[in-house]
Amino acid sequence: MSSSLIACLTDFGGRDPYAGVLKAVALGIAPSSRWVDLTHAIAPGAVRQAALAVWQSAPYLPEGSILLGVVDPGVGSSRRPIIVAWDRLLAVGPDNGLFSYLAAASPPQWIIEIHPERIDPPHPTSRTFHGRDLFAVAAARLAEGKPVESLGDPISGMTLLPTPRLELEAKRGTITGEVIHFDHFGNAITSIGVLHRQGESGGLFGAVVGHDYGKKMSGVAALDHEAGQGAAQQLDPVVDRDDHGHGEAGPAGVDRGERAVVVLGSGEAGHWGDCRRRRES
Numbered sequence: 001m002s003s004s005l006i007a008c009l010t011d012f013g014g015r016d017p018y019a020g021v022l023k024a025v026a027l028g029i030a031p032s033s034r035w036v037d038l039t040h041a042i043a044p045g046a047v048r049q050a051a052l053a054v055w056q057s058a059p060y061l062p063e064g065s066i067l068l069g070v071v072d073p074g075v076g077s078s079r080r081p082i083i084v085a086w087d088r089l090l091a092v093g094p095d096n097g098l099f100s101y102l103a104a105a106s107p108p109q110w111i112i113e114i115h116p117e118r119i120d121p122p123h124p125t126s127r128t129f130h131g132r133d134l135f136a137v138a139a140a141r142l143a144e145g146k147p148v149e150s151l152g153d154p155i156s157g158m159t160l161l162p163t164p165r166l167e168l169e170a171k172r173g174t175i176t177g178e179v180i181h182f183d184h185f186g187n188a189i190t191s192i193g194v195l196h197r198q199g200e201s202g203g204l205f206g207a208v209v210g211h212d213y214g215k216k217m218s219g220v221a222a223l224d225h226e227a228g229q230g231a232a233q234q235l236d237p238v239v240d241r242d243d244h245g246h247g248e249a250g251p252a253g254v255d256r257g258e259r260a261v262v263v264l265g266s267g268e269a270g271h272w273g274d275c276r277r278r279r280e281s
Helices: 018-029 047-060 100-105 130-143 225-232
Strands: 005-010 034-039 065-070 081-085 089-094 110-114 152-155 167-169 174-182 188-193 239-241 246-249 259-268 271-278
Touching: 005 018, 005 047, 005 130, 018 034, 018 065, 018 130, 034 047, 047 065, 047 089, 047 100, 047 174, 065 130, 081 130, 081 152, 089 130
Parallel strands: 005 034, 005 065, 065 089
Antiparallel strands: 081 089, 081 110, 110 152, 167 174, 174 188, 174 259, 188 246, 239 246, 259 271
16 A cells, blocks of 8 residues: 555654654655644653544544654664554554554554665664654655565564543443543543433533532533534533544543543433542542
């Protein structure tokens, strides 16, 4: 599979030229390829945040795209450089869990460990900038039509991050998830997906996020997802469906890794459930 589009995600930030250098190297090898900057604002070394961003972005990339991910706190160590292949997408980056959530959603067809000598790097490979010297080069070789298998050897698996917490307790009527990320707007993204009332269409369980740990909140509103953020902002911070199908809570005093508990209510208008936050002990 070949492609002319490279979509890049890094933790390089915008102050230094590192992200621009990646693009320059790739386009120097494959000048006809197109380049999309997904984000360079991943927190330094935050592999889990990057894995979530990869999962969020991948469905919107054109078929045949190459996703170049460089969030690599283990650069210079024994961690492997890999290419992960799906029917419609190739991903290039370090074997540190970066592609975990995407692989969990859709198991890859194969995984290749990149051999540096096979990608024909245009300059020597450093120990600390594999993004420039290894991953950008491999992505560019794929963009110019090199077969995946020509750049390395197949391996049987890759590093996977723990799956975000999600538990259903039928007797108690609760679904317990985990706050996994805060976006630019302060929304807390949870591991709780879209919840529909059984036997009915279009209903989404919404819940107020309280500011006291363990406190059961009242005044919970049933929020239809068609109402969107405008309706949510008229209430206290509300759990809504985000653009990727995960529970999204408006700005509130929660921390990453805390539990987000949705208590399923009676389903009556204006009181479908509530949400309690508790620190893990």
